[in-house]
Amino acid sequence: MAAAESPSSVRKVVVHLRATGDAPILKQAKFKIPGTDKFAKVIDFLRRQLHRDTLFVYVNSAFSPNPDELVIDLYDNFGFDGKLVVNYACSMAWG
């Protein structure tokens, strides 16, 4: 079963945002996004929802995707069960 098809025939990907570490959990954590969108859109959405500028965002297989990657490519590689799980964490202390 691939990504959900929408009437406009743009393949949409189901994204499930998952809080990890001490990150706040979103009320609306699942949504659909066109596969042709860049991952940057997911990151920006998270930033706006959480009112945080600095987020650590990653997918399974211990990988942090480049914001320029297409959501559909990420789904094809890291998706399972019909969705792409995107993990996020806050207060990433670098220094």
Add this chain to the structure above:
Amino acid sequence: MDVLHWDGTLSAKDFKIGAFAFAQKWESHNSGFPPWSWVLCPKHPWLASPEEEGYLSLEKICISRPNEEDIDQISQIDTGEEETSCPGNEDVIDDATLVQSGHHELHYCDFHIVYSSTFRVPVLYFRAYCSDGSPFPLDEIEKQLPACSANELSKSKWTFITQEEHPYLKRPWYKLHPCGTAEWMKLLFLSDAAKPKFDVVLELYLLSWFSVVGQVFGLRIPFKISN
């Protein structure tokens, strides 16, 4: 090693194993870039069998982004050098006529992945320079970085890019400070319900680490590499 209780760090020995695994995968899957090389630094060279330390090195990577107005003018930039990799420039370069934009200086970066015995994690050291070898300062480097990471820098999250003496070369380099690394490495590996075995963690450690730190410079690794 029980992954559930893992603290996100590596021993020096494991760093070396992980570094070689990383360099191998990089070479097989990341043909857009030259390979990483392992630079050996014997700790006590006077001993018969010196303790072998080392670091990974990737040098002369072009980090320049074309200016908006240059994009139309730039075709093949012939610097006379073989293979300067320009992340992000790939789509705008075709090999039609030779045009060099006069005011667009190319800048390069050397990257070293060095083990920190204090933090027990890899650290990315870097320095940037112009084509004549003259050093390129940090605030100028920041202007060359991809828009999203330049954005992060402006929010002072990145004040921890520090200038330090390279632990082996004894010259000033910049580095991405490692004190948070163990924490986010743990998150990367332990957030899945299925916890990996430690030898898998070791195999993928540097790749996962680099998927994060490489973004600062727009260095992409193809995600097929982690399969």
